Amino acid sequence: MKERLLRSWELVKASAAVLRSDRELMLFPLVSMAATLLVMLTFAVPMFGWRVFENGFGAAGLVWMFLFYFCQYAVIVFCNCALVAAAMIRLEGGDPTLKDGFQAALQRIGAILGYAAIAATVGMLLRAMRDNERNPLVQLLGGGLGVAWTMATFLMAPVLVSEQIGPFEALRKSGRLLQRTWGEAAAGAVGIGLAFGALMLGLGVAGVALVWLAAKVSVALAVAIAVLAALALVLLGLLKSALNGVYAAALFRYISHGETPPAFQGLPMAQAPGTEPATT
Structure with missing residues (x-):
């Protein structure tokens, strides 16, 4: 277990080096964040104006929630696919632009929308x-299934942009690939999540403390520090999303095609047990 964690951390560091070499990849999570906020506003304003949930969570509310979830997932998956497509170009030695990534995702818009519906x-x-507050076991099961779903779809974005297949087949392929790379996918994703979670928690605590101290001196200073802390948290979130995309792209390229990206040469990707490249 210790060796696997250390190996995955090396792969994460290599992904961060790729991200440093092409900071434009950070723009994809930024566009995704802006678009998801726009979707939220688009649904929130009519929801209150039309009083969709005035009579409880009926059929109309169910349809409204599905449409909201669908639009949110469509935006997030589309931007993730654009990020991964651009990351793959970078891993191949190219110099991708924002346009390159979104064009690649646009070519797979049908499969992306299908997966968004799923x-x-x-x-x-x-x-x-x-x-479900009435049944703690159902809550626990829901949490466990949520983690399983997140891991099973970890490689969905690279599969969607790389393979000319539909969303259901893409899900099956993502699951098959996960069987060969579950250790690195899990350790890498969890490692990135824990690292950035710790950074965000530390920044949040420090921010609250600084705001409290600054408020004793000047309200304007406290507001300025709060804004800076919020921006720093947003930046960390963008970094995390971009790093996940690069990591997934690199892992997919090796597992699916048996090619170790140049930026990962000399790292233990090729020797990782459970990450043998596909031969079919």
């Missing part, structure tokens, strides 16, 4: 299970 359905079901 993800929206699964997301609603898992949300209903986690919100």
Whole structure:
């Protein structure tokens, strides 16, 4: 276990080096964040204006929630696919632009929208299970299934942009690839999540403390520090998303095609047990 964690950390560091060499990759999570906020506003304003949930969570509310989930997932998956497509170009030695990534994702828009519909359905079901306050076992099961779904779809973006297949076949292929790379996928994703989670927590605590101290001197200073802390948290979130995309792209390229990206040469990717390249 220790060797696997150390190996995965080396791969994460290599992914970070790729990201440093092409900071434009950071723009994809930024566009995704802006678009998801726009979707939220687009649905929130009519929801209150039309009083969609005035009479409880009926059929109209169910349809509204599905549409919201679908639009959110469509935006997120589309931007993730654009990021991964650009990362793959960078891993091949190219110099991708924002346009290159979004053009690649646009070419697979049908499969992306199909997967968004599947993800929206699964997301609603898992949300209903986690919100079931009457049955703690159902809540626990929902949480466990949520983690399993997240891992099973870890390589969905690279599969969607690289393979000319539909969303259901893409899900099956992502699952098959995960069987060969589950250790690195899990350790890498969890490692990135824990590292950035710790950074965000530390930054949040420090920010609150500084705001409290600054408020004793000047309200304007406290507001300025709060804004800077919020921006720093947003930046960390963008970094995490971009790093996940690069890591998934590199892992997919090796597992699916048996090619170690130049930026990962000399690292233990090729020797990692459970990450043998596909031969079919």
